[in-house]
Amino acid sequence: DADVTQTPRNRITKTGKRIMLECSQTKGHDRMYWYRQDPGLGLRLIYYSFDVKDINKGEISDGYSVSRQAQAKFSLSLESAIPNQTALYFCATSDSGQGQETQYFGPGTRLLVL
Amino acid sequence: AQKVTQAQTEISVVEKEDVTLDCVYETRDTTYYLFWYKQPPSGELVFLIRRNSFDEQNEISGRYSWNFQKSTSSFNFTITASQVVDSAVYFCALSSFTGNQFYFGTGTSLTVIP
Numbered sequence: 001d002a003d004v005t006q007t008p009r010n011r012i013t014k015t016g017k018r019i020m021l022e023c024s025q026t027k028g029h030d031r032m033y034w035y036r037q038d039p040g041l042g043l044r045l046i047y048y049s050f051d052v053k054d055i056n057k058g059e060i061s062d063g064y065s066v067s068r069q070a071q072a073k074f075s076l077s078l079e080s081a082i083p084n085q086t087a088l089y090f091c092a093t094s095d096s097g098q099g100q101e102t103q104y105f106g107p108g109t110r111l112l113v114l
Numbered sequence: 115a116q117k118v119t120q121a122q123t124e125i126s127v128v129e130k131e132d133v134t135l136d137c138v139y140e141t142r143d144t145t146y147y148l149f150w151y152k153q154p155p156s157g158e159l160v161f162l163i164r165r166n167s168f169d170e171q172n173e174i175s176g177r178y179s180w181n182f183q184k185s186t187s188s189f190n191f192t193i194t195a196s197q198v199v200d201s202a203v204y205f206c207a208l209s210s211f212t213g214n215q216f217y218f219g220t221g222t223s224l225t226v227i228p
Contacts, residue, residue, distance in 0.1 A: 045215060
């Protein structure tokens with residue numbers, strides 16, 4: 001089984017709808033992240049969390065919210081989806097502590113907002 | 115400011131040719147980490163290598179090799195005797211010592227022609 005899973009893998013929604021993307025991990029890592037990938041722009045950080053009680057905004061948090069329900073679960077919500085949120089979304093995890101900075105990514109969720 | 119530049123947007127090579135993917139970074143940190151990830155057509159992000167700023171020793175792993183030069187702030191990736199399966203988008207990334215944020219380049223799309 002994959003260490004980092006994302007659901008759904010693909011989603012089509014309409015402008016104004018609320019949607020949630022979910023991420024689960026079995027790696028036992030403390031840290032979790034949400035990124036979006038757009039063609040030509042690489043990956044940009046949306047939110048990150050270092051433990052269950054810690055939530056931090058990334059580079060592009062506007063229009064998004066997150067919830068860290070448990071160490072292993074980190075969900076991303078689009079309260080009112082808009083077309084320019086069409087992108088490939090990745091969840092990632094990393095362990096805490098020095099030397100553990102490598103991030104491991106889930107398979108991605110392709111979101112299309114019409 | 116932290117920044118990663120991958121100036122090569124797209125590269126095409128014929129199978130068995132060697133190819134080097136360039137990565138130049140900017141950081142004010144004295145301690146940091148550099149990474150390469152591979153994104154095949156299926157979309158997932160695969161971790162390839164991590165390097166810390168104290169270790170400038172080049173690394174070789176099979177057909178892959180990495181050249182880290184602090185003097186030029188570069189962390190280049192060479193694939194020797196390229197194969198069709200190497201066709202992918204490759205991302206270079208930079209993180210601080212605390213690892214709380216990753217900064218990705220915009221990626222280099224490599225196509226290996228049979």
